[in-house]
Amino acid sequence: xxxxxxxxxxxxxxxxxxxxxxxxxxxxxxxxxxxxxxxxxxxxxxxxxxxxxxxxxxxxxxxxxxxxxxxxxxxxxxxxxxxxxxxxxxxxxxxxxxxxxxxxxxxxxxxxxxxxxxxxxxxxxxxxxxxxxxxxxxxxxxxxxxxxxxxxxxxxxxxxxxxxxxxxxxxxxxxxxxxxxxxxxxxxxxxxxxxxxxxxxxxxxxxxxxxxxxxxxxxxxxxxxxxxxxxxxxxxxxxxxxxxxxxxxxxxxxxxxxxxxxxxxxxxxxxxxxxxxxxxxxxxxxxxxxxxxxxxxxxxxxxxxxxxxxxxxxxxxxxxxxxxxxxxxxxxxxxxxxxxxxxxxxxxxxxxxxxxxxxxxxxxxxxxxxxxxxxxxxxxxxxxxxxxxxxxxxxxxxxxxxxxxxxxxxxxxxxxxxxxxxxxxxxxxxxxxxxxxxxxxxxxxxxxxxxxxxxxxxxxxxxxxxxxxxxxxxxxxxxxxxxxxxxxxxxxxxxxxxxxxxxxxxxxxxxxxxxxxxxxxxxxxxxxxxxxxxxxxxxxxxxxxxxxxxxxxxx
Ligand code: HEM
Numbered sequence: 001x002x003x004x005x006x007x008x009x010x011x012x013x014x015x016x017x018x019x020x021x022x023x024x025x026x027x028x029x030x031x032x033x034x035x036x037x038x039x040x041x042x043x044x045x046x047x048x049x050x051x052x053x054x055x056x057x058x059x060x061x062x063x064x065x066x067x068x069x070x071x072x073x074x075x076x077x078x079x080x081x082x083x084x085x086x087x088x089x090x091x092x093x094x095x096x097x098x099x100x101x102x103x104x105x106x107x108x109x110x111x112x113x114x115x116x117x118x119x120x121x122x123x124x125x126x127x128x129x130x131x132x133x134x135x136x137x138x139x140x141x142x143x144x145x146x147x148x149x150x151x152x153x154x155x156x157x158x159x160x161x162x163x164x165x166x167x168x169x170x171x172x173x174x175x176x177x178x179x180x181x182x183x184x185x186x187x188x189x190x191x192x193x194x195x196x197x198x199x200x201x202x203x204x205x206x207x208x209x210x211x212x213x214x215x216x217x218x219x220x221x222x223x224x225x226x227x228x229x230x231x232x233x234x235x236x237x238x239x240x241x242x243x244x245x246x247x248x249x250x251x252x253x254x255x256x257x258x259x260x261x262x263x264x265x266x267x268x269x270x271x272x273x274x275x276x277x278x279x280x281x282x283x284x285x286x287x288x289x290x291x292x293x294x295x296x297x298x299x300x301x302x303x304x305x306x307x308x309x310x311x312x313x314x315x316x317x318x319x320x321x322x323x324x325x326x327x328x329x330x331x332x333x334x335x336x337x338x339x340x341x342x343x344x345x346x347x348x349x350x351x352x353x354x355x356x357x358x359x360x361x362x363x364x365x366x367x368x369x370x371x372x373x374x375x376x377x378x379x380x381x382x383x384x385x386x387x388x389x390x391x392x393x394x395x396x397x398x399x400x401x402x403x404x405x406x407x408x409x410x411x412x413x414x415x416x417x418x419x420x421x422x423x424x425x426x427x428x429x430x431x432x433x434x435x436x437x438x439x440x441x442x443x444x445x446x447x448x449x450x451x452x453x454x455x456x457x458x459x460x461x462x463x464x465x466x467x468x469x470x471x472x473x474x475x476x477x478x479x480x481x482x483x484x485x486x487x488x489x490x491x492x493x494x495x496x497x498x499x500x501x502x503x504x505x506x507x508x509x510x511x512x513x514x515x516x517x518x519x520x521x522x523x524x525x526x527x528x529x530x531x532x533x534x535x536x537x538x539x540x541x542x543x544x545x546x547x548x549x550x551x552x553x554x555x
Contacts, residue, residue, distance in 0.1 A: 021043050043067070055417040061088070061097030069099030075250040082396040082427035089428045095412050096307070101227040102421040106432050108464055111424045115471035118142035120401035122473065123421050126243035132271060133316040135324045136476070148321065149476060151304035151313065161483050162372050163295060164216055169368055171215040172484050173491040174183040175225050176208050180496060180542055196544045198501055202338045202531050202538030203228070209334040212484055217279050217297040217325035232273060235266035236326060244526040275321045278302065297325055331528040332394050333481045337488060338531055339392035340384065341540065342452040343442050345500045346518035347509050350444060352379050358494045359545070369490040371483040376489060383444040385485060386465060391442050393467040394528045396427030435464045440515035496542050501518045504539060
């Protein structure tokens with residue numbers, strides 16, 4: 001070692017002399033060697049300690065993750081957290097160590113216990129500074145979360161959703177239908193009168209969910225579906241991207257400008273717009289002698305008084321909560337609709353079966369199908385939505401909680417000490433072979449009672465269906481999401497025929513070698529799991545429903 005150090009010192013001297021820097025101070029190479037040796041010993045002993053003796057040492061997982069969460073960092077970068085964590089669980093089983101202080105669990109007994117109680121506080125929360133004030137989703141304070149959920153509750157009850165159903169129908173599926181009809185009419189006028197058009201359903205579903213939330217939480221239809229743009233879209237995308245990176249790699253909070261360099265001004269635009277809408281609404285109510293003019297989510301938020309403190313939300317809090325409606329209520333529902341539509345196209349037997357159910361139950365196309373009426377009458381459509389959210393859970397990245405004082409014993413017998421982060425990997429849970437037979441097969445019947453499934457089986461499956469999370473922080477917007485997604489599919493599938501364009505490299509016969517099932521378009525996970533290349537993969541052909549299908553289904 002010392003001969004090597006002497007040799008290096010000599011080389012430094014001759015190089016600096018050759019360069020004319022006679023006074024160049026040559027580092028004391030033996031000192032350098034010492035430092036490197038000490039750091040290496042420290043790292044190796046840390047690896048040995050955390051892997052072999054530390055409190056989490058018995059949890060299976062790769063050695064490198066015990067020191068640096070490399071799997072997580074890599075998949076955050078690639079936007080494939082859902083698939084990356086799934087591979088780790090496939091390799092190591094129901095509990096896997098994914099970081100020095102991070103353990104991911106798929107056993108229902110474990111994640112149900114974690115999600116059931118506020119004692120396990122939320123971690124990996126988005127940084128609140130971007131929204132100005134904490135909101136229901138971002139807060140890790142159980143008391144604040146409970147208060148906000150109490151305030152928001154009236155906006156999301158089934159009764160309130162039913163009261164808003166007409167608005168949802170109009171700004172959602174009816175508007176979508178008008179857009180298709182316009183496209184068909186324009187095409188017939190200009191080109192071949194085939195009556196069929198190609199549309200980008202991924203974009204259109206995205207626009208539609210914005211219009212619905214615009215109507216319910218901003219008191220105005222953004223007109224995004226008809227226009228195809230929204231000035232706030234860049235800002236919303238930026239908030240999602242920034243949040244996604246910062247949740248998993250908190251150090252990036254100090255380098256936010258690096259993640260979305262040109263978008264921070266667009267984020268401001270979103271918050272300013274929301275601020276403006278709230279001010280106008282408050283003024284409108286004042287002008288109406290204090291009586292609310294509208295009955296929507298925004299009004300519920302403005303009027304909400306906490307029964308325990310007697311306080312209303314202040315303006316920054318209102319802005320943060322109302323922006324959350326846009327962030328939480330658009331991508332989630334639109335991605336689910338896109339995945340469902342794609343899956344119907346590559347599983348034609350499911351598509352034909354659901355069209356038959358809807359078209360025979362509601363043959364009168366002049367009357368829109370509503371959620372309150374349709375849910376009980378269209379059980380196969382309901383099962384399709386369940387299965388699509390199991391198969392491609394848009395929230396599939398997952399969520400995390402911190403283990404409280406006293407630690408917890410996992411079902412596998414491993415003890416997890418207080419302070420450890422427990423990750424709930426939703427995609428992995430939905431594809432766990434112990435919970436789901438043939439998890440890579442899209443099979444809606446698994447959510448229906450039939451000769452193969454008893455009521456108890458279906459009940460159990462729904463208990464392991466965790467797309468809306470579970471327990472104390474269960475998604476409060478789930479009734480709204482179900483309502484808009486159900487009405488959209490019911491009305492579109494009754495009134496139109498859909499099929500994939502011929503030049504699309506996907507279809508029922510394009511098989512994925514690994515799963516033996518139809519290939520699925522690639523996805524990316526930035527807060528939600530979305531189709532990765534919407535401009536390439538989002539195309540579908542559509543025309544008005546023909547009698548051909550009706551007669552085929554009649555037999
Ligand atoms: C298919 C649609 C949806 C899915 C899959 C979904 C999924 C989820 C999940 C998994 C969580 C828990 C996240 C966590 O604990 O980290 C959540 C929370 C939340 N969601 Fe949804 N969501 C959907 C639609 C909506 C809609 C339409 C709204 C409102 C307009 C909404 C509002 C919220 C809010 C406010 C929270 C925070 C709850 C809390 O932390 O206490 N979501 N959602």
